[in-house]
Amino acid sequence: MTSVVDRQAHGEAAFGPPTPGGGALRSVTLRYTAHMFADVHARVLRNERLTAGYNVLALEAPALAAGVEPGQFVMIRTAPGTDPLLRRPFSVFEVLREGTEVIGFSILNKRAGVGTSRLAEASVNERFWCLGPLGHPFSLAAARSEAWMVAGGVGLAPFATLAERLREQGTVPRLFYGARTADELFRVELFESLGVLVEIATEDGSRGTPGRVTAPLAAAIDGLAEGDAVTLYACGPSAMMQAVATMARSRGRDVEVSLEQVMGCGTGGCYSCVVGVRRDGRTRYVRSCLDGPVFSSAELDWSTVGAH
Ligand SMILES: Cc1cc2nc3c(=O)[nH]c(=O)nc-3n(C[C@H](O)[C@H](O)[C@H](O)COP(=O)(O)OP(=O)(O)OC[C@H]3O[C@@H](n4cnc5c(N)ncnc54)[C@H](O)[C@@H]3O)c2cc1C
Numbered sequence: 468m469t470s471v472v473d474r475q476a477h478g479e480a481a482f483g484p485p486t487p488g489g490g491a492l493r494s495v496t497l498r499y500t501a502h503m504f505a506d507v508h509a510r511v512l513r514n515e516r517l518t519a520g521y522n523v524l525a526l527e528a529p530a531l532a533a534g535v536e537p538g539q540f541v542m543i544r545t546a547p548g549t550d551p552l553l554r555r556p557f558s559v560f561e562v563l564r565e566g567t568e569v570i571g572f573s574i575l576n577k578r579a580g581v582g583t584s585r586l587a588e589a590s591v592n593e594r595f596w597c598l599g600p601l602g603h604p605f606s607l608a609a610a611r612s613e614a615w616m617v618a619g620g621v622g623l624a625p626f627a628t629l630a631e632r633l634r635e636q637g638t639v640p641r642l643f644y645g646a647r648t649a650d651e652l653f654r655v656e657l658f659e660s661l662g663v664l665v666e667i668a669t670e671d672g673s674r675g676t677p678g679r680v681t682a683p684l685a686a687a688i689d690g691l692a693e694g695d696a697v698t699l700y701a702c703g704p705s706a707m708m709q710a711v712a713t714m715a716r717s718r719g720r721d722v723e724v725s726l727e728q729v730m731g732c733g734t735g736g737c738y739s740c741v742v743g744v745r746r747d748g749r750t751r752y753v754r755s756c757l758d759g760p761v762f763s764s765a766e767l768d769w770s771t772v773g774a775h
């Protein structure tokens with residue numbers, strides 16, 4: 468959280484809390500910390516349709532992308548006017564590079580309503596204001612230890628950057644990836660190319676283990692010896708994350724879960740994203756855009772988590 472990186476920024480960018488309309492800075496030297504974010508008028512580099520409901524949108528935003536920690540998100544203004552008025556939150560899926568140079572980031576977008584539909588239809592060279600990187604990232608498993616990621620559907624998004632970071636430190640992560648059908652499994656080859664051990668489950672049995680992803684995960688946990696350490700991460704629908712957390716808890720394990728609460732601002736101002744956490748023997752409400760989106764399942768009051 469305290470690492471500081473000097474970066475050369477290119478393109479339109481404004482730094483710190485957003486200002487109306489943003490700023491237009493060219494080639495400025497930035498000093499990033501995990502607590503700093505940029506508001507970038509990012510150009511669409513590619514829009515790859517995966518299925519009718521899913522696409523990967525690549526955005527040019529070197530200054531923003533260079534500061535991303537695994538599990539962080541961006542707030543994207545999906546239309547220039549007022550419909551919708553509020554930005555929408557998205558996990559950073561990939562940090563994009565040309566050679567060694569960071570050029571931007573991508574999101575894995577699932578059509579849910581007006582904002583995500585706009586991003587599904589985005590054209591190359593169109594621009595979107597993107598605020599980020601935001602939020603509390605995943606903690607990194609110790610080098611060369613066991614690190615298992617559990618993804619449901621579009622909950623795959625925060626794990627590509629995490630997998631990349633874990634591989635850099637010599638860890639071989641496992642990905643337990645669940646979806647309703649094989650058609651809703653995306654970019655498995657990306658994870659395999661990173662050296663991740665991928666285990667798939669589909670509810671209709673069209674690929675991998677038939678049923679929910681909790682079954683192969685439970686079997687794998689049961690295969691561990693009592694003292695074996697493993698860091699567990701989960702992201703997906705809340706019911707799936709709660710099921711993973713409950714199953715892991717019953718086996719004495721905690722999970723880092725990345726919540727997808729409804730967010731109005733992403734920066735702590737509106738309190739639309741609060742969840743209950745148990746700390747020091749009592750439940751308190753915290754903003755998931757600042758304290759999260761990543762939480763320890765052991766401290767979460769699941770009755771306060773939105774049903775997405
Ligand atoms: C930290 C974070 C990271 C996220 N990462 C991704 C991602 O990588 N890819 C992705 O596709 N989506 C992601 N989401 C969910 C995404 O932000 C919502 O789907 C989006 O805001 C819906 O906007 P909309 O205008 O399309 O839908 P609206 O028209 O506002 O609403 C349509 C439907 O979507 C539901 N919805 C609203 N907010 C959410 C939400 N937070 N989660 C789920 N459903 C919601 C509404 O209840 C409604 O039923 C993330 C959310 C958070 C908080």
Ligand code: FES
Nearest residue numbers: 733735737738756
């Ligand atoms: S989204 Fe506004 S306070 Fe968290």
